[in-house]
Amino acid sequence: MEIRESEQLFSRAKELMPGGVNSPVRAFQSVGGTPRFIHRAKDQYLYDEDGNAYIDYIGSWGPMILGHNPDFVLDAVWDQLQYGLSYGAATALEVEMAELITEMVPYVEMIRMVNSGTEAVMSAIRAARGFTGRDKIVKFEGCYHGHADAMLVKAGSGVMTAGIPDSSGVPRGCTADTLSAVYNDLDSVQQLFEQYPEEIACVIVEPVAANMGVVVPKEGFLQGLRQMCNKYGALLIFDEVITGFRLLANGAVGYFGITPDLVTYGKIIGGGMPVGAYGGRRDIMQLVAPLGSVYQAGTLSGNPVAMRAGITQLRYLKAHPEVYQQVDSLSTRLRSGLTDIIQQHHAACTVNGVGSLSCLYFTAEPVTDYASAKQADIAAFRQYFHFMLDHGSYFGPSQFESIFVSNAHTMRDIEKTLSDAEDYFSGK
Ligand code: KE4
Secondary structure, three states: OOOHHHHHHHHHHHHHOHHHOOOHHHHOOOOOOOOOOEEEEEEOEEEEOOOOEEEEOOHHHOOOOOOEOOHHHHHHHHHHHOOOOOOOOOOHHHHHHHHHHHHHOOOOOEEEEEOOHHHHHHHHHHHHHHHHOOOEEEEEOOOOOOOOHHHOEOOOHHHHHOOOOEOOOOOHHHHOOEEEEOOOOHHHHHHHHHHOOOOEEEEEEOOOEOOOOOEOOOOOHHHHHHHHHHHHOOEEEEEOOOOOOOOOOOHHHHHHOOOOOEEEEOHHHHEOEOOEEEEEOHHHHOOEOOOOOEOOOOOOOOOHHHHHHHHHHHHHHHHOOHHHHHHHHHHHHHHHHHHHHHHHOOOOOEEEEEOOEEEEEOOOOOOOOHHHHOOOOHHHHHHHHHHHHHOOEEOOOOOOOOEEOOOOOOHHHHHHHHHHHHHHHOOO
8 A cells, every 4th residue: 555645744744743643543653554544535435645445444543434525514604605714703593502402412411612522521511519519529530521620630542542551741639539440340439439428529430431442331330420420419420422323313321321410522513524522511610700600611612603613513413313234234244243253263352332333352351341451452442443454454553542433334344344454353
């Protein structure tokens, strides 16, 4: 596969941007080799600067549930551009977005738009601390909630990929109140509540942990968190930046039937544009400025072009629930096909997943938390990743990311990917 353009761009990029990228996981650090510099994308395909085409299983890390550049989203963005790019003033589009999200997820009574998942989480944590008057927060090892200081404790995604347990440059004071628990282990949470019965403002959790690969909550885990938060007067925050509007139109709340106090969104709600949001109970959100004392602001929050893209994508998802059956059935086929292949070849691998989120781990042991995810053989993943990339399937360049499927993918794409995986594991 000819990748000269990407190679030349990468050498220029590395002189000017840390690692040559604007987000670490894109740098291919844990898999080695040259990141593909993407020229364009359409539907389920990415096309790099050398003209190579790939079936895209990254989907911009989640936003592209309808595939790249659906015509109706593109048309809406083109149309919106004629009215201006940004005003720094209230718009009807923000009202429409807020009405749409609160219709689709009824327990969200009030919402605030921001520009990224990191901002959404940072702000939701601040609202929880402001509402409860408590400082401590509980997160789970291997979960990733963006790069705000307080969240960079045993985080997943790029932090886990880089093998740095925590980030440097974060003063001890910023993480002193961040308590870590073990995903799928309610006892580890109970211990923290018993140690700090009146100090924990919130428990924040990815309802499906999609930043240490894909770890599905065990039966009763989310319910147990809900009950513990009720008992100790802490708030439950679902970080649905990935699962929101992906597991179902009403996300993990609809899928698992557990209602948090606050929720964070990103990715899908922007339709590919930079958008995040946090919201939930009105009595909590009313504390947010300018109504209340919890300050949070943003120059480009509720940007009209981003709102138009996000509204258009969400409206389509609301009107076409069949999208969820489609992405789920494609992903189920991918997972069952991979499972058959690794069993047939006695490969030391495990397949996890739910809905349209999947992960092929290079460990034979079950993966239920950070510790078991970390057992994966990164060198083995690296070999597989490059074989599949060279054969036209572009997975996330890290063992600890999800495989994302869109409704632009076809069963033919899945079968092609499985055929290449079969060739890989049979040593062709
Ligand atoms: P952003 O600030 O990157 O928009 O969102 C942070 C975030 C918050 N919460 C969850 C559950 C997330 O998955 C993320 C970001 N996801 C990663 C992908 N695993 C972003 C990819 C990247 O860092 O480049």
